[in-house]
Amino acid sequence: MIDTLVVIGTDGLIYAAWLFLIALGLSLIYGVLRVLNIAHGSFYALGAYAAASLIGLYGRRDLWPYGVYLMIPLAALAVGVVVGPLVERGILRWMYPREPVYQLLATYALFLIFEDLTKLVWGVDPIYAYAPYTLLGEVSIGDITYPWYSLLLVGTAAVVGILVSVFIRRTRTGRIIVAMIEDPEMSMALGIDVPRMSVLAFSIGTVLAGLGGAMTAPMIAVMPGMGAEVIVLAFAVVVLGGLGSLEGAAVGALLIGLLRAATVHLFPVLELFVIYLVMALVLILRPRGLWGRVEVRRL
C-alpha cells in the first residue's frame, strides 16, 4: 500500500514537473496577450527537435560529457529567440484587434505550418538523444529505481518556477508585465512600450515551451505529432489553475500529475478521462479556474 503511494507520488511529481514547464509558458502568454496559443505545442516540439540535434552534434565531438546538459537550455533559448519574435511581430500582432475566435484560428494555422516545417527540417523518422538521460544513471526510492534525469526534471521545473516568479514580482520588467496583464490600456497611457513588452513576454513563453520540449527530448523518441498531444494537456492544466496565473499552473500541474499517476496505477483505462473529469469538476465550481479572476460582463 505504502509502496504504491510512494510510486504514485514520485510518478505524479515527475509528470507534474513536465506539465508545469509547458503550461507555465502557455499561461504567461495568455495572461499578457490574451491569446490562447495553440502553436505552443509546436514550440514544444521545436524545442525537442532542436535539443535532439544539438545533443547529437555535441555527442559526436569528443568533449566533456556533462557539457551535453548545456545543450538543453541552449536549444530552448534558440527556439525562443528565433521563433518567438518572428511569430509575435510577424503574425500575432495583426490579430490583436480581431475577435478571439480569429486569434485562436490564427494560432491553429501557425500550428499547422510548424508541423510541416519540423518535418521538412528534421524528416519524419524518430530522432533519439538519450545521452543526457543515461549519463546520470539511476537512483532507488524504496523498491523502485528512478532515473536521475527524471529528478533533474523536477528540479528544473522548481528552479524555473522560482525564477519566473522572482522575475515577475521583483524586477522592473516583470512588474511592467503584471501591469499590462492588469490593464493594457492604462499601461499604454502611462508610457509603457506595450509592443516591446508583448514581444518579450511572448518570447519568454516560447523559451519555456522550448525548454519543456528540450527536457523531454532525451526521454522519448522525438517525432512528428508530438506537439498535438501536448497542447490539450497544457490547456487542461492552465484552465484548472486559472488562465494567466503562475500559482495556478503549478497547482494545476500537481493536481493533474498526481491524479494521472494514481489512475495509471489503479485504473489504467481511465487515464485521459480522469484529467478532464477533474477539469470539469473544477470548472463547474469555479468557472475561471482555481486562481482565475471573475470578469465583469459588459454590455
Added chain:
Amino acid sequence: MKPRAVLIGVLSFVGLGAVGFVLPRWTVFLFSLALARGLAALSVALLMRAGLVSFGQSLFFATGAYTAAFMVRLLGVREAGLLLVGAVIVSMTVAALTGLWIARYREIFFAMLSLAFTMILYGWLLKAYWITGGTDGLRIPPPTVLGTAWSVDTLRSVLYEATLVCTAVALVLIHLFLDSPLGYALRAVRDNEVRLEYLGSSVWQVVYWAYVLAAGLAGLGGVLTALNVGHVDPQLAYWTTAGEFVFITLLGGTESVLAPLIGAVVFEFLRTYALKYAPYTWQMALGGMMLLLILFMPRGLWTLRYLRFRKAVS
C-alpha cells in the same frame, strides 16, 4: 427563401445527382467524402453563428461513424437508412449530455473544452481495443440501401446519391432553423448575449439546442463518411480532424448553409492534389492559406459572391 435561390438550389441538386452516374468512380467517391465533411463543417458554421468555435466536432463525427460500425457488428443491422438514423440519434444524445456542461462556456473555453471531450473519446477508442479495434479501427461491410444489396460497382454511386439526398435534406432543415426565432437568437448571442438575456431569452438554451443540432449534423457527416469509406478508425476523433472542419468552415464562410459545403468540395480536391504533389508541405500550405483567409477574407470564399456587386457600384 427567394425563388431564385430555390431554383439554384434545386438545379444544383439535380445537377450533382446526375453527375454521380457520369463521372469516374474516384471523383464520385471524393464528392461523397466532401459532402459528408461539408455536413460536419456546417455544424461548425452553425456554432460559429453564435460566435463559438468548436475544435471538437470530431467527437460527434466519430460517434456517428462508430455507432454505425457497432450497429453493423453487434446488432447485425445492414440497412443504411437505419444506420443513419441510429448514428444521428446517438450523436445528439451524446451532445445532449455534454451540452449540459459545455453550453455555459464561451470563446476559448468553449473551444478547448470541446477539444477535451473529443480527446476523451479518442483516448477511449485507442485503449478499449477489444471493443473498438484500437488503432486499426473497424471495418464496415457494404450496407444495403433501401433494402437492396447493390453490386460493388453500383454501390458507390448509390451511396453517393444517398449522401446527396441526406445533405440536401439537412441543408433545407438548417436553413429553416436559421430563419426561425431560435436561429436569429443564435446570431444575437454572438452580437451581445447580455442584451439577449434582458430581452427575456435564455442564452443557455439557445446555445444548448444549437449545440445538439450541430452534433446531429456532424454525426450524420460521420456515418456517411463511414459508409462511403467502409472503415472507421480513431483518427476520426482526433482533434486535428475537428481542426479540418474549422478550416473548411473558414474557407467557405458562414453566411449561407451552402458556403461550408462549397468549402468542403474545394478542400477535398485541394487535399487530393496536394497530397499527391506536395505530401510534406500540405499542412503548411493549409496553415498559410488559413492565415491569408483570416487576414484578408475572414468571411470565406462566400464573399466572392459579392465581388460583382461591388464592381457595379464603383
